Amino acid sequence: MRNKISFITLLGIVLLFCPAIQAAESANDVLKETKALYKKAAKLQGAWVTTGKLIKKSEAALKKGSKAKALTLAKKARSEARMSIAQAEEQARKWAEPAYIER
Amino acid sequence: MKRIFIIVLALMTSHIIAPIVWAGPSEDLVAYQKYFKNKFPDLSAVDLSNGMYNFNQDKREQWEEIMSFPPYEIAIDNGKALFTTPFKNGKTYASCFKNGGVAIAHTYPRFDKKHGKVITLAAVLNECRVKNSEKPLQYLKGKLAAILAYMADTSRGKPISVNVPDDPAALAAYKDGKRIYFTRRGPRAFACYHCHWEAAGSRIRGNELSTAVGQATHFPTYRSKWGGMGTIQRRYKGCMKNIGAKPLKQQTEAMNNLEYFHTFLSNGIPMNAPGTRF
Amino acid sequence: MNRWRVNHFLQSLVPIAFCSLLVMPVLAADKAKTPLDKGKATATKLCQACHEFKGANQAGTVGPPFVKMLQRFPKRERLRDIIYDPQKAIKRHTMMPPFGRHGFLNKQETEQLIEFLYTL
Numbered sequence: 001m002r003n004k005i006s007f008i009t010l011l012g013i014v015l016l017f018c019p020a021i022q023a024a025e026s027a028n029d030v031l032k033e034t035k036a037l038y039k040k041a042a043k044l045q046g047a048w049v050t051t052g053k054l055i056k057k058s059e060a061a062l063k064k065g066s067k068a069k070a071l072t073l074a075k076k077a078r079s080e081a082r083m084s085i086a087q088a089e090e091q092a093r094k095w096a097e098p099a100y101i102e103r
Numbered sequence: 104m105k106r107i108f109i110i111v112l113a114l115m116t117s118h119i120i121a122p123i124v125w126a127g128p129s130e131d132l133v134a135y136q137k138y139f140k141n142k143f144p145d146l147s148a149v150d151l152s153n154g155m156y157n158f159n160q161d162k163r164e165q166w167e168e169i170m171s172f173p174p175y176e177i178a179i180d181n182g183k184a185l186f187t188t189p190f191k192n193g194k195t196y197a198s199c200f201k202n203g204g205v206a207i208a209h210t211y212p213r214f215d216k217k218h219g220k221v222i223t224l225a226a227v228l229n230e231c232r233v234k235n236s237e238k239p240l241q242y243l244k245g246k247l248a249a250i251l252a253y254m255a256d257t258s259r260g261k262p263i264s265v266n267v268p269d270d271p272a273a274l275a276a277y278k279d280g281k282r283i284y285f286t287r288r289g290p291r292a293f294a295c296y297h298c299h300w301e302a303a304g305s306r307i308r309g310n311e312l313s314t315a316v317g318q319a320t321h322f323p324t325y326r327s328k329w330g331g332m333g334t335i336q337r338r339y340k341g342c343m344k345n346i347g348a349k350p351l352k353q354q355t356e357a358m359n360n361l362e363y364f365h366t367f368l369s370n371g372i373p374m375n376a377p378g379t380r381f
Numbered sequence: 382m383n384r385w386r387v388n389h390f391l392q393s394l395v396p397i398a399f400c401s402l403l404v405m406p407v408l409a410a411d412k413a414k415t416p417l418d419k420g421k422a423t424a425t426k427l428c429q430a431c432h433e434f435k436g437a438n439q440a441g442t443v444g445p446p447f448v449k450m451l452q453r454f455p456k457r458e459r460l461r462d463i464i465y466d467p468q469k470a471i472k473r474h475t476m477m478p479p480f481g482r483h484g485f486l487n488k489q490e491t492e493q494l495i496e497f498l499y500t501l
Contacts, residue, residue: 045283045357047349048290080290083483091286098285098296098474103126103134290483292468297476305443308430312443 027062030074031055037081046088051080128267128277132370139316143304152320152375154313158304162311166381175252175325175377178332182253185246190235196250199231208251209258209374212265212363214273221276221359224251225334242353243340248332251323255376263320263374265367276356280364283357289347295365319366321378332377335362420497423490427480434501444477447501460495 034055041047054077061070139151146157156163186196186204197203211224225247229239240247267277287294298307299315306312322335329337336358340350351358414422424434424447433440434447454460462470465481480486486494 042349045286045351046288049344049347049349050290052349079484083290087287087292091288095282095286095294097281098300100301100474101134101138103130290485291478292483293476293478302443302476305441307441307443309439 027058027067027070027074030071030078031058031062034058034074034078034081037078037085041081041084041088044085044088044092046084046091048080048084051077051084054080128274128367131281132367135368136316136371138300139303139314143314146314148317148372149375151314151317152369152372152378154318154321154380155311157314158306158311162381166379169379169381173325173379175332175379178249178252178323178325178377179256181246182249182251182256185250186253190232190237192235194235196228196231199227199234204254205257206261207258208254208376209261210264210266212359212366214266214268214270214276214363216268216270216273219272220356221280221363223336223354223359223362224254225336226354226359242334243337244329244331244333248323248334248337251334252332252377255323255374258374259376260373262371263366263369265363265370267363267367276360277364277367279357280360280362280367283351283361284364288343291346293346295342315365316368317372319362319369320372320375321380322376324376324378324380326379327381335366339365416493417497417500419490420493420495423486423494424497427478427485428494431477447498450498450501454498457495460498461491464491464494 034051038047038051038055041051054073058070058073058077061067061073139146143151143157150157153163156166189195200207208224211227212221214220215222225242228247228250229242232239240250267273284295296315298312299318303312303314319335322338323332324338325332326338336353339358339361340353343350351361421436425437428434428447429437429440431441431444432447433442440446450460459470461481463477464486466479467475467477468479471477478485481491
């Protein structure tokens with residue numbers, strides 16, 4: 001009994017850190033989050049073209065069953081979506097005509 | 104010591120107060136057009152409307168050759184035919200415009216006080232169609248661009264005259280367009296002014312950059328890349344996409360406010376539309 | 382060591398080995414490029430749009446040309462800062478893109494680019 005428990009525990013720990021098994025659920029989670037961020041960026045008039053393309057590529061990879069690739073792409077898209085929102089929010093506060101304009 | 108303190112205080116105050124007390128569109132226009140006059144003292148107002156062809160002799164010569172048989176002339180003819188053909192109910196586009204739609208294109212976009220927003224000539228054309236039980240035309244290109252080409256041609260030589268009335272909503276729309284113009288976008292963090300102000304006349308990749316002042320005068324335009332006519336908002340979308348920014352949607356408040364501000368920059372410069380760019 | 386411990390140990394190796402194979406990155410043999418080649422490729426892809434340099438075939442003139450780079454930027458850190466975020470390192474209104482901050486170049490790619498810039 002103890003052997004079985006130890007084995008199952010060890011298997012569980014290994015599987016927890018096994019990206020290939022994680023990937024299916026995670027890519028979906030990351031994609032869901034990223035799409036919401038992308039929508040927010042678009043609402044702020046600050047979305048990036050590449051973010052949309054990465055989302056589509058990730059979804060395509062997921063459909064093909066390339067879970068790890070889908071996850072990598074989804075994470076890249078999420079990172080871009082966050083940067084685009086940060087830029088849009090900063091610009092909303094700090095946009096200005098150039099300093100070299102003389103008045 | 105007291106004198107120094109007063110001078111420092113005055114300098115600090117002017118730096119703080121001056122930006123807060125915004126002068127207004129007329130003062131903006133003077134400052135902005137002065138910038139380009141100083142940057143390009145040898146270019147006249149008419150020259151500015153020729154954009155990148157001021158900065159590359161080879162391309163200018165090619166463009167001048169093309170202009171001996173301008174590719175936009177077909178669009179003008181088609182546009183005139185469309186403009187003058189009655190709707191199913193017997194009315195024409197002319198019934199929706201002052202002066203029958205002739206020599207008015209240089210005064211758009213306008214601020215529509217009744218609806219509290221900027222209205223483009225393209226939108227007025229479609230409103231006219233809907234009012235006369237016709238389906239609206241697709242924006243950006245095609246038949247609508249052809250009609251705009253005809254109408255612009257009737258304004259050729261007239262100074263761009265975009266009016267920003269002393270009205271809070273109009274000023275807000277102008278400021279919104281100004282904000283969009285000066286906002287960084289896309290992964291390269293370019294704002295419109297980066298390419299078309301300080302970098303105007305310089306080259307990015309293979310292309311010399313046109314000056315902001317003068318750009319709006321030649322729209323709608325025939326572009327070789329498009330293989331046809333396109334409106335100014337079609338060009339805005341293309342430009343935004345080029346810099347990696349998801350383009351704003353045509354005929355939205357944001358896009359119309361941008362057109363309002365950007366066209367205003369060319370106030371006083373003769374309309375030279377439709378134009379050709381290759 | 383008794384038999385059940387050996388069996389237990391061997392059994393636990395199976396999923397570890399399986400996952401290791403899955404997580405192990407495929408080490409593609411990057412045959413073509415030295416770090417300097419990669420730096421030049423980056424400069425061609427990202428920099429020549431605005432900056433002229435020896436070997437560029439469609440360079441822009443928006444930014445200053447890449448000449449005497451080692452002389453002009455003796456401190457590597459300065460170039461790193463400019464490439465990462467020129468809005469901080471040069472001026473707030475600069476039109477130079479934030480290649481590092483916006484994810485165009487990672488640290489290794491930046492170093493490779495700098496290596497190439499120092500040959501100009």
